[in-house]
Amino acid sequence: MKKGKGKIEKAVSNTVFAAVVVILIIIAAVGFVLYATKSTGPATTVTTTVPAGTTTVTSTLTKPVTVNSSGAFYNGQVITFQYTAQFMCTPPATTFFPNETNQSKVAMGCEVGAGNISAFPKNAAPVFVLVPAFAGLSIFGVTQLGATSQGFPTFTYNNVTYIITTQCGAAGTMTACPDHMTYIYSPAFTAVEQALGYKNGVFGLPEGVLPTPAHDHLVTFTTNQSIPWYIVVVLVFDPNIFPNPITGQCQAIVPSNTTNPTANCLNNIQALENAMMTYDSAVGMANAKNPIWTCLNNIQALENAMMTYDSAVGMANAKNPIWTTLVNTDLQVVVPGITSPSQLMSATNSNMVLYFSDPAIYPYPI
DSSP: OHHHHHHHHHHHHHHHHHHHHHHHHHHHHHHHHHHHTOOSSSOEEEEEEEEETTEEEEEEEEEOOOOOEEEEEETTEEEEEEEEEEEEEOSOHHHHOTTOHHHHHHTTTOBBSOOOGGGSOTTOEEEEEEEOGGGGGGGGOOGGGTOOTTSOOEEEETTEEEEOOOSBBOTTSTTBOTTOOSEEEOHHHHHHHHHTTOSSOSTTOOTTEEEOOOBEEEOSOOOSSOEEEEEEEEEEOOGGGSOOTTTOOOOOOSOOSSSOTTTTOSSSHHHHHHHTTBBOTHHHHHTTTOHHHHHHTTOGGGTTSOOBBOHHHHHHTTTOHHHHHHOSSOBSEEOTTOOSGGGTTTOOSBOEEEEEEOOSSOOSOO
């Protein structure tokens, strides 16, 4: 009898523990949405629906938030970025793309596709901007392309649509981060647009100019002092390794032939290095009709760019035009222009610089 009673007590304890964990996740999620939709103006009302097992919890809260900050990942932790100054783009985009004068003007000189580290402030450090490219064109925050009204991208697999919450929503939306560029020029954007049949730009913007996409941040150290950080753009094509902004953990969404589909969860630099070297042959077949993947497949510089494959990437991006245009491999991530993990700390693929401190403290209200 005592032994049976012990089992009952243990079961009850596990149930209570699970319930407490769900409640804490719900509270953190509500805090995250409030934080992500922060405003320096009047209070705003936010309604959020959070999964809780087999049910959902919907909460409506009104709260003014004035914090000039966002979240980030460091060594498996969720930490804080505290922005201190306006972004800088140096040298201007026309240095690398002299024929794109109008594009550079609209994008305030900001571009992705080339960079010169010697042009950055001497104490600048890399911040890796993780773009959930597996979510397709919804990353640009346009609801007609699948984004939520809050500016988060969405991803559909096996008839289930997932909202991909990010530390920064797309530019121009209620979840956009402070002191970020609104528009960016990239020759990759031009390639994607043309592959989709758009020859004169989209959304009333010049060709190759699009809103800053939704993204997360990854750094290699923390500091209480504000310093310049130059952006290295990372395109994430495997949803299984894209971290939850609240917990920093990853969820296996798409079946994979790897032993641990979330092993390279991108909450630390080692995982990014590994993801640059990981493949799966299913990706090519799954992305055969993805125009983004097929378009950039013709860029020779990408042929030897990365070395990590996962079957989840192909299945997740079967209809993703960004993925098909950019790369003809099954790599979990692509860092355009950077061909080896050894280059991550000494090269860049943009001209963008942000200014912030990144103390090792949890950023979201709970």
